[in-house]
Amino acid sequence: MDFNFTKKQHLLKQTIDEFCEKEIVPYADDIDHEQIFPEKQIKLLSKMGIMGMSIPKEYGGAELDNVSQTIIMEAVSKACASTSVTMGAHTSLTCFPLVAYGTKDQKQRFLPKLASGEYLGAFALTEPNAGSDASNVETTAVKDGDEYIINGSKIFITNGGKADLINIVATTDKSKKHHGISIFTVETKKAKGFEIGKKEDKLGLRGSNTNEIIFKDMRLPKENLVGGIEGMGFKIAMGVFDSGRIGIGVQGVGIAQAAFDKALQYVNEREQFGRKLAKFQAMQFYLADMATRIEAARLLCYKAAFIKDQKKKYAQVAAMAKLYGSEVAMYCSRLSLQIHGGYGFIKDYPLERFYRDAKITEIYEGTSEIMKLVIAANLLGKGF
Numbered sequence: 001m002d003f004n005f006t007k008k009q010h011l012l013k014q015t016i017d018e019f020c021e022k023e024i025v026p027y028a029d030d031i032d033h034e035q036i037f038p039e040k041q042i043k044l045l046s047k048m049g050i051m052g053m054s055i056p057k058e059y060g061g062a063e064l065d066n067v068s069q070t071i072i073m074e075a076v077s078k079a080c081a082s083t084s085v086t087m088g089a090h091t092s093l094t095c096f097p098l099v100a101y102g103t104k105d106q107k108q109r110f111l112p113k114l115a116s117g118e119y120l121g122a123f124a125l126t127e128p129n130a131g132s133d134a135s136n137v138e139t140t141a142v143k144d145g146d147e148y149i150i151n152g153s154k155i156f157i158t159n160g161g162k163a164d165l166i167n168i169v170a171t172t173d174k175s176k177k178h179h180g181i182s183i184f185t186v187e188t189k190k191a192k193g194f195e196i197g198k199k200e201d202k203l204g205l206r207g208s209n210t211n212e213i214i215f216k217d218m219r220l221p222k223e224n225l226v227g228g229i230e231g232m233g234f235k236i237a238m239g240v241f242d243s244g245r246i247g248i249g250v251q252g253v254g255i256a257q258a259a260f261d262k263a264l265q266y267v268n269e270r271e272q273f274g275r276k277l278a279k280f281q282a283m284q285f286y287l288a289d290m291a292t293r294i295e296a297a298r299l300l301c302y303k304a305a306f307i308k309d310q311k312k313k314y315a316q317v318a319a320m321a322k323l324y325g326s327e328v329a330m331y332c333s334r335l336s337l338q339i340h341g342g343y344g345f346i347k348d349y350p351l352e353r354f355y356r357d358a359k360i361t362e363i364y365e366g367t368s369e370i371m372k373l374v375i376a377a378n379l380l381g382k383g384f
């Protein structure tokens, strides 16, 4: 058992930490308070090759292993969760399914543009009646000669109002439930019948874009059916989420670490009753509890990434990583805010931002309740 990063991973961590400190952290409060889409930060991440981190080199990507991708997600999340979700929706939800399940033609057409940052990506599954129950998708895809005609709408889509390319989940035959589901790639600027709907006003991740998108008799060439076979969409979506959950777990770890770092600094500065807060045992216990949980959550996330790199089954540990990483984000952002007292509650300090950003990690890419179902299903076997 080896808990060490490789030399390359160490160097990557150092590079991305320095980059985030200089190019993201100073802007994170404004991104949140003013709801500024982190376009500038995403462009810089593209320049560094990070938007193509999950894409093979032959298509212009950086082809990083999963541990390295997890290092990047943790660092960017620690700096600014609005930026990390914008990045993650692209690298994990959009690029990964095309890399893992796309046809050769789809890889050649889409991956170089996604790798270079020319295209920003999104993944659209959720609908008003299909959230946790992904098989209940009502957006329809009807074959018409060499095309599919798509009708329906999606809600809560990260990058939905900004993306150049969106992988959308639709049904070709609702009676077949999840066996009737397929995924189609939409180049939004080219697709007639693609419309951008309501932009959401959110509790956290306020710089990220969360949008409704609408399809009205939108025609797509049959070559845009991901994987080229109808009915594969549910399997692909579940694969995308298994993988994406490592990223959300470590997004929680990044937020938790940012909150912890502020707490550690504050207890050594703030004095009450003639003593530094660090001298009070209650504060010490908070720090100890936070540090222990962060370490445990981090180990789960990196274990999941490591197992994925080993090409072994990782769905259960990825669900555990997400479940616990998100709990730790909530726990640490709450305690760090508490340690800051009234100062934690006001917008001059980033604690309230961490507290608001942490909440979503318990909801998207499968809620905590769904994570427990996934873990239990893995423990009990399919027939329970």
Ligand SMILES: Cc1cc2nc3c(=O)[nH]c(=O)nc-3n(C[C@H](O)[C@H](O)[C@H](O)COP(=O)(O)OP(=O)(O)OC[C@H]3O[C@@H](n4cnc5c(N)ncnc54)[C@H](O)[C@@H]3O)c2cc1C
Pocket: 089, 123, 124, 125, 126, 130, 131, 132, 133, 155, 156, 157, 158, 159, 202, 205, 210, 360, 363, 364, 365, 366, 367, 368, 369, 370, 373
């Ligand atoms: C900021 C943001 C960004 C998002 N980005 C994307 C995106 O990019 N793409 C995308 O497709 N979607 C996205 N989503 C949607 C997100 O994935 C869903 O909100 C999430 O999956 C939960 O679905 P729901 O909101 O419909 O809740 P519901 O499914 O209605 O759940 C409501 C409650 O019921 C519980 N519940 C549901 N079913 C069960 C069950 N079987 N057992 C026990 N409890 C259950 C849930 O855990 C939850 O507590 C985003 C959402 C937000 C808020």
